[in-house]
Amino acid sequence: MRIIVIGAGVIGVASAWYLTRDGHEVTVLEAREGAGLETSFGNAGGVCPGFAGPWAAPGMPLKGLKWMFQPTAPLKIRPRFDPAQWSWLLRFVANCTAGRFAANKTRMQRIAHFSKACLVQLREETGIQYDHGTGGVLQIFATREEAEGGRRAADVLARLDVAHRVLSPDEVCTIEPALAHTRAPISGGLQLPSDEVGDCHLFTQSLARLAAERGCRFVFNAPVLSIGASGERIDTVKTAQESFQADAVVVATGPWAVKLLKPLGINLPIYPVKGYSLTCDIEDPDAAPRSSVMDEHSKVMICRLGSRLRAAGVAELAGFDPAMPEHALQGLRDRVAELFPGAADYGEAVYWHGFRPMTPGGPAHVGRTRYANLFLNVGHGSNGWTQACGAARVLTEKIAGRPDPLARHAA
Numbered sequence: 334m335r336i337i338v339i340g341a342g343v344i345g346v347a348s349a350w351y352l353t354r355d356g357h358e359v360t361v362l363e364a365r366e367g368a369g370l371e372t373s374f375g376n377a378g379g380v381c382p383g384f385a386g387p388w389a390a391p392g393m394p395l396k397g398l399k400w401m402f403q404p405t406a407p408l409k410i411r412p413r414f415d416p417a418q419w420s421w422l423l424r425f426v427a428n429c430t431a432g433r434f435a436a437n438k439t440r441m442q443r444i445a446h447f448s449k450a451c452l453v454q455l456r457e458e459t460g461i462q463y464d465h466g467t468g469g470v471l472q473i474f475a476t477r478e479e480a481e482g483g484r485r486a487a488d489v490l491a492r493l494d495v496a497h498r499v500l501s502p503d504e505v506c507t508i509e510p511a512l513a514h515t516r517a518p519i520s521g522g523l524q525l526p527s528d529e530v531g532d533c534h535l536f537t538q539s540l541a542r543l544a545a546e547r548g549c550r551f552v553f554n555a556p557v558l559s560i561g562a563s564g565e566r567i568d569t570v571k572t573a574q575e576s577f578q579a580d581a582v583v584v585a586t587g588p589w590a591v592k593l594l595k596p597l598g599i600n601l602p603i604y605p606v607k608g609y610s611l612t613c614d615i616e617d618p619d620a621a622p623r624s625s626v627m628d629e630h631s632k633v634m635i636c637r638l639g640s641r642l643r644a645a646g647v648a649e650l651a652g653f654d655p656a657m658p659e660h661a662l663q664g665l666r667d668r669v670a671e672l673f674p675g676a677a678d679y680g681e682a683v684y685w686h687g688f689r690p691m692t693p694g695g696p697a698h699v700g701r702t703r704y705a706n707l708f709l710n711v712g713h714g715s716n717g718w719t720q721a722c723g724a725a726r727v728l729t730e731k732i733a734g735r736p737d738p739l740a741r742h743a744a
């Protein structure tokens with residue numbers, strides 16, 4: 334089949350890779366000048382199936398309200414005169430019941446664990462390098478309440494049969510010796526030894542090159558302006574320069590899918606949730622994390638990507654606002670400097686922002702639409718790097734009409 338993939342973030346490129354490998358003639362249309370330059374560029378780097386789960390959880394609406402009045406809260410809702418924001422928030426609240434949370438978490442865990450297995454296989458097959466580390470992810474707690482929450486999370490992990498260890502403060506410092514010098518209190522930890530870390534941007538660029546070597550065509554600087562339908566089928570995909578025809582079209586444009594699909598009558602409940610990261614060169618390797626630390630207190634993730642340190646966090650619901658307010662960046666910088674003093678010259682950090690493509694419930698849209706030849710791979714929220722290979726494999730099997738691989742893969 335001739336297949337057009339729209340969007341060359343980690344999701345679009347992974348889709349293009351598996352579709353090309355499956356024997357299709359694939360063309361990727363990307364608005365930017367290269368692959369992985371939007372949300373997949375500066376994320377926290379965590380390939381963390383153990384943490385995969387929805388933000389919509391029991392108790393979250395109340396927490397969200399409280400956080401609205403705290404300047405350094407990890408999640409900030411900035412109310413706007415925007416029906417999309419309000420309708421998304423209502424759907425989010427509707428997903429905060431115990432039943433919806435359990436169902437959404439189970440779906441996300443299944444695809445995330447499958448995805449990790451696909452990533453390992455891809456690495457073995459291709460030798461792809463992306464400053465990855467396989468030393469697990471360590472969640473740290475500052476207060477007794479947080480450590481108690483960690484123990485409850487461990488019970489859920491045990492039920493899902495996910496490898497984990499609940500740790501005392503001393504054990505935390507054995508796993509991450511640099512934390513022995515932290516200025517922040519540590520009341521315990523939770524280790525997920527099978528989780529990984531890696532540079533999503535490097536991965537996306539390298540995988541795009543590997544796909545191109547196998548015949549996949551990439552057209553950059555080509556924003557898709559419209560997708561045209563005739564009856565139940567898509568017949569054209571238009572950029573400013575060219576019109577493309579294909580047997581199937583995959584939309585993988587992250588949070589920008591909403592605008593692209595609206596004229597086709599497809600209203601996706603995906604909202605851009607902004608986050609920030611900082612990256613700096615490691616100056617003292619012994620003072621930096623060995624692998625990856627998720628700080629529950631600030632919801633900031635700090636990891637080592639080769640010779641660099643990356644810290645990412647914060648969630649703001651304020652549309653596609655590109656502002657980088659100093660107080661948000663300073664909050665991030667201060668917390669990393671407190672946890673890992675002397676690891677890097679934080680004054681030299683490079684800052685970035687990105688828009689998580691969030692669905693209200695958590696699970697992404699992967700698969701068919703009402704148009705016979707239009708497929709989606711969008712809405713992977715805060716877990717898109719973790720889910721990329723798995724979601725792309727699921728999509729590839731669906732396009733080929735083969736059984737869903739998740740049915741065979743236990744979480």
Ligand SMILES: Cc1cc2nc3c(=O)[nH]c(=O)nc-3n(C[C@H](O)[C@H](O)[C@H](O)COP(=O)(O)OP(=O)(O)OC[C@H]3O[C@@H](n4cnc5c(N)ncnc54)[C@H](O)[C@@H]3O)c2cc1C
Nearest residue numbers: 340342344364371372373377379557587608716717718719
């Ligand atoms: C602060 C932060 C930390 C994160 N940390 C993690 C983490 O640790 N682990 C994890 O798993 N996930 C993490 N994520 C989430 C992850 O980064 C995203 O889920 C993932 O990058 C989404 O990939 P994507 O390909 O869907 O979107 P994108 O990477 O945004 O790609 C979409 C592409 O579509 C292109 N596009 C848009 N419109 C058009 C058009 N009309 N025509 C052509 N092209 C178009 C864009 O230019 C872009 O390249 C984090 C996100 C943020 C913001």
